[in-house]
Amino acid sequence: MKGLGTNNSCSHGGDMLAYLYSEMAGEEREVFEVHLADCGTCIDDFAELSQSRYPVYEWKRTQFDPLPTPRVVIPFETPGSISLLDQIRRAFSFRPTLAFGGLGAAMITVVIAGYLILSSTSGDTEVAREVEPSASPTRALVVPSTPSVDATTQERIEVAVRNERPTVVRASTSAKSPAPKPKSARQPKRDDSIPVMSSIEEEDDDSLRLADIFEEIGTSE
Amino acid sequence: MYKDLADEQLVELAAGDEPEAFGEIVRRWERKIFALCFGMLTREDEARDAAQETFIAAYRNAARFRGEAKVSSWLHRIAVNQCLTVKRRAKTRSEDFLDDESSESDRVFVAPLRYSPGSEAEQSERLRVVRQAVGSLPVDLRQVVVMKEFEEMTFQEISDTLELPLSTVKSRLYTALKQLKSKLDRLPVEVI
Numbered sequence: 001m002k003g004l005g006t007n008n009s010c011s012h013g014g015d016m017l018a019y020l021y022s023e024m025a026g027e028e029r030e031v032f033e034v035h036l037a038d039c040g041t042c043i044d045d046f047a048e049l050s051q052s053r054y055p056v057y058e059w060k061r062t063q064f065d066p067l068p069t070p071r072v073v074i075p076f077e078t079p080g081s082i083s084l085l086d087q088i089r090r091a092f093s094f095r096p097t098l099a100f101g102g103l104g105a106a107m108i109t110v111v112i113a114g115y116l117i118l119s120s121t122s123g124d125t126e127v128a129r130e131v132e133p134s135a136s137p138t139r140a141l142v143v144p145s146t147p148s149v150d151a152t153t154q155e156r157i158e159v160a161v162r163n164e165r166p167t168v169v170r171a172s173t174s175a176k177s178p179a180p181k182p183k184s185a186r187q188p189k190r191d192d193s194i195p196v197m198s199s200i201e202e203e204d205d206d207s208l209r210l211a212d213i214f215e216e217i218g219t220s221e
Numbered sequence: 222m223y224k225d226l227a228d229e230q231l232v233e234l235a236a237g238d239e240p241e242a243f244g245e246i247v248r249r250w251e252r253k254i255f256a257l258c259f260g261m262l263t264r265e266d267e268a269r270d271a272a273q274e275t276f277i278a279a280y281r282n283a284a285r286f287r288g289e290a291k292v293s294s295w296l297h298r299i300a301v302n303q304c305l306t307v308k309r310r311a312k313t314r315s316e317d318f319l320d321d322e323s324s325e326s327d328r329v330f331v332a333p334l335r336y337s338p339g340s341e342a343e344q345s346e347r348l349r350v351v352r353q354a355v356g357s358l359p360v361d362l363r364q365v366v367v368m369k370e371f372e373e374m375t376f377q378e379i380s381d382t383l384e385l386p387l388s389t390v391k392s393r394l395y396t397a398l399k400q401l402k403s404k405l406d407r408l409p410v411e412v413i
């Protein structure tokens with residue numbers, strides 16, 4: 001066989017491997033088969049390669065083909081891995097209106113807080129005391145480190161965070177629980193995804209085939 | 222949505238803000254990569270681990286995929302590296318008889334076997350010897366055998382994936398089959 005450093009002297013241009021693996025077609029194949037029928041060297045070479053190939057094919061067919069494709073789980077980024085700060089930052093980056101709303105709420109809070117502070121330092125403790133109980137919600141607006149966020153806004157932010165990357169949430173559930181993700185889409189559809197090993201398939205082909213040779217030498221499956 | 226995109230586009234998306242695009246890569250390649258790992262490692266459990274780790278490593282390194290190579294080449298490179306890692310790990314546990322071909326194979330091949338086509342035990346022994354013979358091939362030869370037989374790739378696909386000339390791919394497979402022949406010939410019975 002030409003070009004592959006074989007130990008024979010045949011200089012025929014046929015490609016033994018292409019023929020063996022049925023990657024030779026049409027006229028090229030016919031020409032090669034005519035040569036093969038008359039060339040003892042090539043016949044020996046073909047038989048030898050076939051004898052090496054068949055056990056590997058048998059191994060694959062009997063021990064690999066029946067195996068289901070393992071379920072590959074990719075650890076996509078989970079919501080838990082996103083810090084609170086990032087969540088808020090992302091929410092605002094996606095919802096500018098929320099950012100403005102939050103800014104407005106912060107300004108109002110500062111104004112109210114300033115008013116309260118001024119009125120309490122003005123010496124009128126009576127007023128301050130009166131205001132204190134009912135003002136606790138107002139004071140709560142001053143305390144948090146994220147003063148711009150009132151309860152409603154916070155809720156909207158959470159929704160925004162949840163909605164922001166829905167696929168991440170989906171992916172994480174897939175990674176953690178066995179059922180959710182539409183794995184059916186990922187289940188192997190072998191017939192679709194795997195090319196047929198045409199050289200082994202039964203075909204209407206009466207040429208010299210691997211299977212024929214094995215039959216001749218008395219091997220059966 | 223992702224089905225119409227090329228592998229390279231999917232990896233680009235996964236590296237960006239759409240990690241789920243990588244799911245399509247997994248769906249497209251999981252069987253082939255599992256086949257590659259199975260053929261390279263010859264054991265199902267190890268092949269599962271290697272395939273899983275291949276995709277995780279690929280996903281984590283998606284940002285480094287520059288598109289100068291094909292995704293198939295990239296995945297195959299990662300997979301072969303994962304196989305070698307798994308094999309090394311197995312070797313340290315000194316469980317992998319395939320790595321100990323010199324001593325084990327001699328012992329196995331010396332034992333006379335009576336060939337009987339219908340015998341399950343015989344087939345099982347035959348397959349064990351074949352696994353051993355394939356497992357003892359040099360990695361570059363073994364990979365071509367596995368890509369051809371297990372992944373059922375054409376010579377051109379192997380050539381593209383390994384980024385090797387077609388003639389080199391065929392030459393490697395030819396050499397591999399010849400080496401297999403001599404390994405299998407050491408059996409005192411016919412193995413076909």
Ligand SMILES: [Zn+2]
Pocket residue numbers: 001010011012035039040041042043
């Ligand atoms: Zn010839």
